[in-house]
Amino acid sequence: MTPAQGELKALRIGTGDWVPYVEQARSDGGVLARLIRAVFAESGYVVGFVFHPWDRNLLMLRKGELHAVMPYNCSVDRLESAVCSDPLVRGEVVFFHRRDLAFDWHGIDDLKGYRIGTTLGYSYGLAFDRAVVQGRLQTERSGKEYTGFRLLELKRIDLFPQNRAVGYAMLRRQPPELGAAAITHHPRPLNLEPLHLLFRKDDPQSAQLLRQFNDGLRRFAERGDLLRLQQALDNGNADDWQPSGPIQAARD
Structure with missing residues (x-):
């Protein structure tokens, strides 16, 4: 069940500086942070991002201290403790x-x-x-x-x-x-390497969030947002890309 109308549920997602995909110095967190916020906003969630070293993010996810981490590829060892969203970008x-x-x-x-x-x-x-x-x-x-x-x-x-x-x-x-x-x-x-959002494995909440995120991501693809995003990355214009859906901000 998604949050009730008017009620926003906060999500905490771990990431790291990886320009042009993610950038701590930007108030919006970078292009993939904009995408993920917009996708989750359509399901009534507000997303805050915390920046850590990549291996620490994975440890925190396994311990249940984060709802998800991004952007990662789906290597065999990561799939032992995490499940992957549909691809964000290649x-x-x-x-x-x-x-x-x-x-x-x-x-x-x-x-x-x-x-x-x-x-x-x-x-x-x-x-x-x-x-x-x-x-x-x-x-x-x-x-x-x-x-x-x-x-x-x-x-x-x-x-x-x-x-x-x-x-x-x-x-x-x-x-x-x-x-x-x-x-x-x-x-x-x-x-x-397709890049993904990773959720904690064998967690009922993660399974729900994964379904909602993938459903929303497909809607963004159907609107052409993901194609525009990939083109912006390939052309070096990622800073100019904006999603067509709403964006909600959260305090880290």
Whole structure:
């Protein structure tokens, strides 16, 4: 049952800075926060977002301290404790590297010998994650995404897998003296990742919220909102996208 007319129920959703998808510095939380607020508003919910490291969000979700987390891909290990919404948008993970590195790859084994930066709490696809667990790849983990680009600029790593839209948004915001212009990406994607809202598994409230959210998301797709959102992300215009549904604000 949805909240009664005139009664708004507050939801608490965990996320992290991931420009252009989510941005703590923006009062509206960024483009995906606008989408999720609008979808839930149509079912009578008001959403507040809290920003934490990605692995902490997942821990808080498992402990029942959050109603949901976003945006995540649905890796096998996450599905042990969470259920995924229908896709919000699609993402493309690529390897960023310095322009002076003659880098090419076709399979996971081609990555051996390279120093690869990764971010705590991230999944980069089943094949890559399995190779890391098996010790077949040399990785250096950090807690913040921008650390990976900094290590790349300092030549302490060779490769940094990152969502392409996110990577270039981060590089555009760096001062020119940090050498962002010397970084490019390999066109072959490491992973194509639909991004989702994750709810706690085996929780009756989560099951209800998931159904309501997916139903609302389908209505947004039918109105063309999701297509406009994907086009805005692909064109670098995510800040200009607004949903056609209502948006309710909540205090974190």
